[in-house]
Amino acid sequence: MQGYLTIEQVHMDFDTPKGTFKALDNVTLKIDKGEFVSLIGHSGCGKSTVLNIVAGLLVSTQGSVLLDGKEVNEPGPERAVVFQNHSLLPWLTAYQNVELAVKQVFKNSMSKKEMDEWIKHNLHLVHMDHAMNKRPGEISGGMKQRVGIARALAMKPKVLLMDEPFGALDALTRAHLQDSVMEIQAELNNTVIMITHDVDEAVLLSDRIVMMTNGPAATIGEILEIDLPRPRHRLELADDSKYNHYRAEVLRFLHERHSNPNAA
Amino acid sequence: MTARVMNLFESIGFSWLVSIMKLFTLQNPKEQIENLLRTLGVPLFAFAVFLGIWHAGASQIETSLGKVPGPVAVWDQTVGLWEEHKAERLKEAAFYERQEERNAKKLAKNPDAKIKIRDYTGKPTYIDQIFTSLKTVFAGFLLASAIAIPLGIICGLSNTMYTAMNPIIQLFKPVSPLAWLPIVTLVVSALYVSDDPVFAKSFVNSAITVTLCCLWPTLINTIVGVSSLDNDLVNVSKVLRLNWWTKITKIVLPSSVPMIFTGLRLSLGVGWMVLIAAEMLAQNPGLGKFVWDEFQNGSSQSLGRIMVAVLTIGFIGFLLDRLMLSLQKSFSWDKDAIVR
DSSP states (O other), rough: OOOSEEEEEEEEEEEEEEEEEEEEEEOOOOOOOOOEEEEEETTSHHHHHHHHHHTTTTSSSSEEEOOOOOTTTTTTTOOOOTTOOOOOTTTSSSSHHHHHHHHHTTTTSHHHHHHHHHHHHHHHHHTTTTTHHHHHHHGGGHHHHHHHHHHHTTTTSSSSESSSSSTOOOHHHHHHHHHHHHHHHHHHHEEEEEEOOOOOHHHHHOEEEEEESSSSBBBBBEEEOOOOOOOOOHHHHHTTTTHHHHHHHHHHHHHHHHHHOOOO | HHHHHHHHHHHOOOOOOHHHHHHHSSSHHHHHHHHIIIIIIIHHHHHHHHHHHHHHHHTOOEEETTEEEOOOHHHHHHHHHHHHHHHHHHHHHHHHHHHHHHHHHHHHHOOOOOOHHHHHHHOOOOOHHHHHHHHHHHHHHHHHHHHHHHHHHHHHHHHHHHHHHHHHHHHHHHOOOHHHHHHHHHHHHHHHOOOSSOOOOOHHHHHHHHHHHHHHHHHHHHHHHHHOOHHHHHHHHHTOOOOOHHHIIIIHHHHHHHHHHHHHHHHHHHHHHHHHHHHHHHSSHHHHHHHHHHHHHOOTHHHHHHHHHHHHHHHHHHHHHHHHHHHHHHHHOTTTTTOO
């Protein structure tokens, strides 16, 4: 079966002063359109490397990535990235940050008025209408990440790549943002790859969880289908046996079979 | 409006002016007076102590040109130089008046007569020298910035360019302006040949010498500023496929503005120091020439006049730095950043 996004036998070697470091070994993954996939694994296992290869920010040593039938070989807005530390331009307001992306992607296909509406629409989607004209320095970490998501969504990407989007946030803010992401996902049905190290987050948000083995030469260990009905609510799921089963599966993978090699 | 003026003063280190302004508008007078004592009183006291030491020390030293001038003698010379300047301006005005009268008479006699208009050729006053120096330093500084900022951006973005340029930068950075001066003079004489030059040769010589010394701080700081660009922002520009112009104007320049301005401030400071030395050595018009002329002149007033020049040079250098600081404030996106 040919997926919408295909990662085909990807290998990644890095040249280091100590010789070649094999980061990824034969990673193959097919993702359907509209699917929400999480990559989970211990730090240093190459999750970000996979994401960066899909984004085109890194070029794999072997293998290829196909998106909608086309090979990926450079970064581009159809594979929008939400970075871990928001990566907003600190000298631009929330509106201007999204505007930069919208102008770049739709300069030939949208009128000024349409662009303005589209920017505001996306900021509204992440509940940031009230702080459109604030600079990143004037808003909280969670709000910055919301703007980062709005910027990525505004590019109308074929696949949305999220690199530990909520990793730097406190638990409560993270929960709010997860709810927002689910809400947006229900509305837009994007194809999403999200990197996380939070088991609850992975189970709550994903259609499939891809568990990676530890590096060096990391690869996909197991793939877990999350067959929970949507919309999902974190409180109701807390006592759900299926949910807890999935959670335990992931935990078992991470802590029994592939425990963290760097743990003290 | 007042708030903006106050912000400007605050930002360039004149917070005591803000206190005075607030005092006049009667905002919290007690606090303002306390603030005034702290921000103005302390420096004034230190300055008074400095004047006292100067006064006491100067009278102890006997030179071939008489005693080293104390604060009072220097003040007298300052007034003297100002009076000379005014007298010279009067003479100049009188000269042009006479010339006009003469030409008018000539034309009245014979409407076809050829009339000549000559420029006044009196010697430049102290004030003229100050303005000559300022013009020269800005010409050299602007030229240097126009080269250093773009070059710095290119070197900061491209590792290859940096590797290529780095040895050249390191080689020429430590060179004293005075070593450049003879070469600059000869090259300018050889290349800048024109019957009706827009700029005097001496001006071009001094300006280029200033340029050669102003280049480095701006260049190096721009390179550092640009190359320390946050990697995440570089990735953003890659994902957005920004063209290089948008990338530079939207991402590279705003993020390196603080470093670029640090470089510009250092450059202008260096340029101002270099200019005085160059003018002294090359006898190009300006404050440096004034100092040298007074030294050669060797009258009883000379030391006092040189002292006036020293203080003027320092004061102008200080004002130039404040000017750059307020420019930096107005260009920087981060208005809360502490710059000093």
